Amino acid sequence: MKLRLATLLGAAAVMAVSTLSAHAETALKWAHVYETSEPFHTESVWAAQEIAKRTNGRYKIDVFPASQLGKEADINQGLKLGTVDIIISGSSFAARDFKPIGVTYYPYIFRDPSHLIAYTKSDVFKRLAKGYEDKTGNHIAAVTYYGTRHTTANKTITKCSDLQGVKMRVPDVPAYLAMPRACGANTAPIAFAEVYLALQNGTVEAQENPLTTIEAKKFYEVQKNIVLTGHIVDHLNTLFSKKLWTSLSDEDKKIFGEVTQEAAERATKKIETREKELVAEFKQKGITVTEVDKSDFEKNVVEKVKLEDFGYEKSDWDAIRAIK
Numbered sequence: 001m002k003l004r005l006a007t008l009l010g011a012a013a014v015m016a017v018s019t020l021s022a023h024a025e026t027a028l029k030w031a032h033v034y035e036t037s038e039p040f041h042t043e044s045v046w047a048a049q050e051i052a053k054r055t056n057g058r059y060k061i062d063v064f065p066a067s068q069l070g071k072e073a074d075i076n077q078g079l080k081l082g083t084v085d086i087i088i089s090g091s092s093f094a095a096r097d098f099k100p101i102g103v104t105y106y107p108y109i110f111r112d113p114s115h116l117i118a119y120t121k122s123d124v125f126k127r128l129a130k131g132y133e134d135k136t137g138n139h140i141a142a143v144t145y146y147g148t149r150h151t152t153a154n155k156t157i158t159k160c161s162d163l164q165g166v167k168m169r170v171p172d173v174p175a176y177l178a179m180p181r182a183c184g185a186n187t188a189p190i191a192f193a194e195v196y197l198a199l200q201n202g203t204v205e206a207q208e209n210p211l212t213t214i215e216a217k218k219f220y221e222v223q224k225n226i227v228l229t230g231h232i233v234d235h236l237n238t239l240f241s242k243k244l245w246t247s248l249s250d251e252d253k254k255i256f257g258e259v260t261q262e263a264a265e266r267a268t269k270k271i272e273t274r275e276k277e278l279v280a281e282f283k284q285k286g287i288t289v290t291e292v293d294k295s296d297f298e299k300n301v302v303e304k305v306k307l308e309d310f311g312y313e314k315s316d317w318d319a320i321r322a323i324k
Helices: 002-023 039-054 072-081 099-105 113-120 123-136 174-182 192-200 211-216 242-247 250-284 294-304 314-321
Strands: 026-031 059-064 086-089 139-153 167-169 186-188 206-210 225-240 288-291
Touching (some): 039 139, 039 250, 072 086, 099 174, 113 123, 113 225, 174 186, 174 206, 206 211, 225 294
Parallel strands (some): 026 086
Antiparallel strands (some): 139 225
């Protein structure tokens, strides 16, 4: 009887452990470089909670904002190494592994945010995203409108040639450099987290970012001129590591994909709304906001910078420009 009881208890214990294992949560890390106040973070937190809800608690996702797990290059490396599972990052970094996808950063390729969103639903996007995934194993799950990039400077800028000789912080990404260099600026690739201090101490005299980033990073405190160059309609990708993506069941892939796409749509709407409000708010703060003839900047880029020099395909440029 004692032997039988011990056997039954042992079997019950094994069943209990198996049941617990079946329902054990998988811990995942989601990293980005943006501030906690920005939609890229708040919607990431929403998505993490929503994934947990829709998978009955099988996944617990911790979101690490504001470069807590490293700068953008670091978290992209972490995605490759499997030390981070989900990141938000630009196609400029994806282009380091698959150059053609970087064409979306070439100045003035997109007319406006709606053109960008239409691209993300197009065959050319699917082809470029697949090229990146084939190269890295990482999966682009969603695309968020980041904002339209404008210029801030110590002096008033009204035309492309006004940037001649200006020390300007630009991300160390080929396509980002196209407009400033076409206009004659001296570019400096200072890390995103260090831009405010560089502007404050005069290491650089100008920088470029969307209005929402200029607000979130408080660049307006150390730059009194905002120039609406609108040179890049920017975006961010939500990326799953190869390790995570290949581990998910088809059902979970569907859940992760749908939730991150919903989060991207929510963030995009918030960014668009906020951008419309900010011009007036910056003017109220005493910042000079200057409208410029963007065709002057675009003309200089087209004449002085060849997109093929960046490893991009003219056919991709043409296909994206043609999207309605």
